[in-house]
Amino acid sequence: IPEIKFIYGTFYPDLDLTILTNRLHIALHENYQSPAPNVYPAQYKKSFSILNIQKDGAAFTNEAGTISIDQETGQIAVAHNHSLTEGEYLIKVQAETTVGLTFETDITLVMSAASEDVHEH
Numbered sequence: 165i166p167e168i169k170f171i172y173g174t175f176y177p178d179l180d181l182t183i184l185t186n187r188l189h190i191a192l193h194e195n196y197q198s199p200a201p202n203v204y205p206a207q208y209k210k211s212f213s214i215l216n217i218q219k220d221g222a223a224f225t226n227e228a229g230t231i232s233i234d235q236e237t238g239q240i241a242v243a244h245n246h247s248l249t250e251g252e253y254l255i256k257v258q259a260e261t262t263v264g265l266t267f268e269t270d271i272t273l274v275m276s277a278a279s280e281d282v283h284e285h
Contacts, residue, residue: 169204170259170267177204186271190242191278192250198240198271201257208261212238215256215268224253231273233257240271250276 169175172186190196203209214233217224230245231253240255242248253273260266 165208165263166205168208168261168265168267170201170269172198172201172257172269172271175202175204186269187274188271189274189276192248192275193245194242194278195244196240196242196273198273200234201238201259201269201271203238203259203261203267208263208265210260210262211235212260213258214240215258217256218254219249220251221254231255240273242273242275248275 169182171182171184173182173184175182185199188198201212212233212235214231217226217231228245228247230243230248232241233239234241238257238259253275254270255273256268256270258266258268
């Protein structure tokens with residue numbers, strides 16, 4: 165088995181280059197769907213689950229299921245809501261592979277009120 169990588173981002177095996185896109189700024193209270201993570205080599209991809217979520221470093225209880233994951237693609241979804249507050253949501257995600265190994269990575273969703281003054285840098 166080759167070394168398996170599991171990231172939110174892009175992996176270029178020929179260059180051994182990893183570009184992480186695991187810190188995303190999104191609008192508070194809005195629907196959102198993240199890009200799918202990459203499991204490399206792709207044939208080892210099986211399923212995904214959320215292990216836990218922290219908000220600003222403290223445990224976050226996702227009782228309403230506002231933050232969810234697509235078990236097949238690994239895409240994180242945030243439902244339209246009025247319950248989440250501004251802050252950084254660190255989501256620890258587990259990938260299960262077809263060979264029985266599991267890998268963990270995380271993605272941080274930085275949620276803040278939508279503003280027309282926000283410019284990307």
